[in-house]
Amino acid sequence: MDSLLRLPPAVEAEKLYGREAVKEELRRAVGMGGTDPLKLLSSARRALDGRFAPTLLRAINATGVLLHTNLGRSPLSTPARDALLRVAAGYSTLEYDPETGGRGHRQSHVRSAARDLFGSQDAIAVNNNASAIFLCLSALARGRRVLVSRGELVAIGGSFKIPEILEASGAVLAEVGTTNRTSIEDYRRALSSETALLLTVHPSNYEIRGFTKRPELGQIAALAREAGIPWVHDQGTGCVVPLDEFGVAAEPTVASCLAGGADLVTFSADKLFGGPQAGFVAGRADLVARLAAHPVARVVRLDKLVLAALAATIAAWKTGKWRDFPVYRAAGQSLDHLRNRGEKIQGAVRRRAPAAALELVGANAFFGGGTSPEKPFPSRALAVSLSGLSAEELVSRLRSAEPPIVARIEEGRLLLDLRSVDPDEDAMLIEILSRLAARVVSSRTKSNLSS
Numbered sequence: 001m002d003s004l005l006r007l008p009p010a011v012e013a014e015k016l017y018g019r020e021a022v023k024e025e026l027r028r029a030v031g032m033g034g035t036d037p038l039k040l041l042s043s044a045r046r047a048l049d050g051r052f053a054p055t056l057l058r059a060i061n062a063t064g065v066l067l068h069t070n071l072g073r074s075p076l077s078t079p080a081r082d083a084l085l086r087v088a089a090g091y092s093t094l095e096y097d098p099e100t101g102g103r104g105h106r107q108s109h110v111r112s113a114a115r116d117l118f119g120s121q122d123a124i125a126v127n128n129n130a131s132a133i134f135l136c137l138s139a140l141a142r143g144r145r146v147l148v149s150r151g152e153l154v155a156i157g158g159s160f161k162i163p164e165i166l167e168a169s170g171a172v173l174a175e176v177g178t179t180n181r182t183s184i185e186d187y188r189r190a191l192s193s194e195t196a197l198l199l200t201v202h203p204s205n206y207e208i209r210g211f212t213k214r215p216e217l218g219q220i221a222a223l224a225r226e227a228g229i230p231w232v233h234d235q236g237t238g239c240v241v242p243l244d245e246f247g248v249a250a251e252p253t254v255a256s257c258l259a260g261g262a263d264l265v266t267f268s269a270d271k272l273f274g275g276p277q278a279g280f281v282a283g284r285a286d287l288v289a290r291l292a293a294h295p296v297a298r299v300v301r302l303d304k305l306v307l308a309a310l311a312a313t314i315a316a317w318k319t320g321k322w323r324d325f326p327v328y329r330a331a332g333q334s335l336d337h338l339r340n341r342g343e344k345i346q347g348a349v350r351r352r353a354p355a356a357a358l359e360l361v362g363a364n365a366f367f368g369g370g371t372s373p374e375k376p377f378p379s380r381a382l383a384v385s386l387s388g389l390s391a392e393e394l395v396s397r398l399r400s401a402e403p404p405i406v407a408r409i410e411e412g413r414l415l416l417d418l419r420s421v422d423p424d425e426d427a428m429l430i431e432i433l434s435r436l437a438a439r440v441v442s443s444r445t446k447s448n449l450s451s
């Protein structure tokens, strides 16, 4: 070991990773049966490089789901990225008011613009929508009852469960109605002097069909007013403009929920809002003031990078530049445009790797991120096959490419949906597919020769 550690590659690795880590990997390499010192050192070095390599990587989203929670939801717009970089590179006026030279407020960077954008009396931005709801419940309903329809006691994604968040906040759940049917009379019957607020949840990622009933928004607003309790609506997606032009109908906007009488509306900033991970509560000024004054507001406060990106995103909405957001550029691409891109990729890969079979097919894309029960809209995909590789093997090879390509399998075929792939990534897609196809063909040729 000591003689190994004196060799130049070991000295170099030690400078980067420390003596103990190098020794550990060398022992492992020796344990695997290696004897050649240089081979041992290079395998230890590879292992160390791998161990310390970043794992949060840029990826190519070919799933067709534009707001994919596992892939980081919304990519940021150019103004948001620029603002984030500017603030990241130096000091900032995060809590400093250059006009007075006195202390400023973190929320002031987003507050008035958010008020303008949503037409709400006031707004507060926090870490995410789960935080927004947790803050509402902690500040307005701790130790008291919260009415929620049984049809809305939902889990969104793997970790957002309304009953658990409610319990963690110290509020007490009062279930109303049944899973498929809840009427305004059910809400009225569940009211008591212990009721602190009424919570409704947008059915983001599920749909209850058939024999169903839920009260009109106006009825809920009227009941909450009559009972003198706030109505908090978890809108979820942060939809600002109707999505009908993209082929997704009836997604309620934040403003329409407020106009419908909700006292507070909560939503994520990294879904249809197209910003960084954050959550908003917009609505009545007296209630927002109670939220802002609560200790949980400090626990879930935003950092400066997110605030910079969020403020730039709101400004871009205000000035009508939202069609340039990556999500809406992707959603707005015509089927002709997607077909053209697909044909170009097809042609380029065929020229470089004739063994790859790429077929352009119709597909369904989704906004995702809990947009009105996951309504599909038309897209185009490349169905890829390589003889000798199953769709599952192909998917896993693409996953381990640099950058990773995330695809989906449909009816046994690997599909690369072009709607969620940024056109700037097409060249990379061509490169990775061609190289993969060439490698598969050459390893097949080798194994044919040796058999």
Ligand SMILES: *Cc1c(COP(=O)(O)O)cnc(C)c1O
Pocket: 128, 129, 130, 131, 156, 160, 201, 202, 203, 204, 234, 235, 236, 237, 267, 268, 269, 278, 279, 369, 370
């Ligand atoms: C996405 C979503 C959430 C969770 O939001 P996060 O920002 O991930 O915390 C909660 N409720 C609804 C209705 C949603 O769509």
